[in-house]
Amino acid sequence: MTRVCDLFTSEEFQRRSAINKENRAKLRLYTHLERGLSNARDVKNPESDEISPALLYKKTHTNKDGMWTSEDARKIL
Secondary structure (H helix, E strand, O other): OOOHHHHHHOHHHHHHHHHHHHHHHHOOOOOOOOOOOOOHHHHEOOOOOOEOHHHHHHHHOEOOOOOEOOHHHHHHO
């Protein structure tokens, strides 16, 4: 059985870790607020009964006052 310390210090692990670190640095992170939107009716169009992707995005990326969680999140929509 390989010890965890041996695994974390292996060359292969260190190489993959460096690659993953670079990839994570490229991600754009957006704060979102789920706020109990488990009910689909919160984001359904009442006339068509379809879920609006734009409305879902807006509801999960704005606070209770309707302010965007970040400027980047606002620019996407």
